[in-house]
Amino acid sequence: MAEERVRSEMTGKVWKIIASVGDEVSDGDEIMILESMKMEIPVMVDTDGTIKEFLVGEGDEVTEDQEIAVLEV
């Protein structure tokens, strides 16, 4: 099974992780919400798959392009 890494589109902080490891997700599903500069930006997956691992936790700082989750596709 192939793996796909989900990356953060921006620099900010992980506010909430809304999916769980093992969840089956499909293209467009939101898996976590980042916040920066008073904005909440949902992270959406762009493929169908299963969440294998989160590489960040709630409250963690993330930078643009950082890998934040792993999907099995």
Add this chain to the structure above:
Amino acid sequence: MFEKVVVANRGAAAARIIRALDDLGVKSVALYSEADENAPYLAEAGEAHCIGRAAPAESYLDQDAILDVVKRTAADGLHPGYGFLAENHEFAARVEASGCRFIGPAPRWLEAMGHKTRARDMMKEHGMPMGSSSDVLRDDEAALAAAEEIGFPVLIKPAGGGGGIGMLPARDGEQLVKMLKRARSMAERSFGTAEVYLERLLEQPRHIEFQMVADEHGNARHLFERDCSVQRRHQKVIEEAPAPALAREAVVRPADSAAGILTRMGYNNIGTIETLYDGDGGFNFLEMNTRLQVEHGVTEEITGIDIVAAQMKSAYGYRLDDIMPENVEVSGHSIQARVYAEDPIKFLPSPGPLHVFRPPHGDGIRVDTGFAEGGTITPYYDPLIAKVIVHAGDRNGAVRKLGDALDEFEIEGIKTNIPFIQETLKNESFVSGAVHTGLAEEVVASLKA
């Protein structure tokens, strides 16, 4: 006039207020969080006090910390700026109870206008035109029923606050139920209440607002309108005055009527009545902001009135006739561009270091900012880094001047939305004055092409 005023804000707002206090010969007390300890405007204030850590809740929203500075400095006024605690009626009441004047409308007005559906009911009673909307929604079923009555598409809005935060559109029932959940969560987080309501979503309206100035003696007048239609994610990006491509009497009539309503209500200090203009449908009330507006500068440029000074004089008890002339006239055209630290296409925040930061200078160019070269744009606060305000004899001249000023603005170290603004200034609809709130999407499409 006040002896000493605490400036309970940061960034461009703090810098602007400190300057106004200086012009009035009033001592200023700046406040800052640990993240803002190197902000350039702190040196211009009479004194500066650290009020806590970077997170807004631990500094700029910490009422006790701010009231402590008021007490320690024996200030007789507090200017809240915009955002943070500016529209918090409990805070305003606490400031007043401490013997210090809150420079803004009375707490009861902050409260009355702060709850958006109650404000609509009150303004409607006074004859303000309204578009169709719902009451606060009890549950999904009530939302679906209300949406059927209003007609899709609808916009879900938080009842506890405005400023374009937490608004989500829905085109059908299924989408409405899905978006409601998210809208409630955002509302709860931003405004402390999950209450939301529905408004009819107009497809291509213009956002036109009226600047009001009132005194404590029952007088209210307007300083004309601003058009703030160019928005991304419901946040304003370009604001201008006067509103383009509209007959003067078409705008002045509703402005006069709004001033009449505020006079009858007994409103005090400054405020802005925001409306959506829908061509034949006229100007429909959106909300009233009971504070200084980020875009107040364009009104200052075309009227010559210092709105921050007017606000202080009003709070100190001056009569409107002693605050500004009775017949203010519009002179030329002014446009403001908000320079944000963000990706110009995706509009995602881009905090980081300001390796290079050289604002443009010149006749008719004003830059309001709270940053300087070598500073850092932190992720804790909103992404506004500078307001570039131009003034020219007519709109075409102002559009050209803004384009030239932004060309000159050197910023390195972060991404900014300047490419988006420049593309907007070249957009055919914008140039012709046919602005509307969906314009940003057209501009992004042409930027990507």
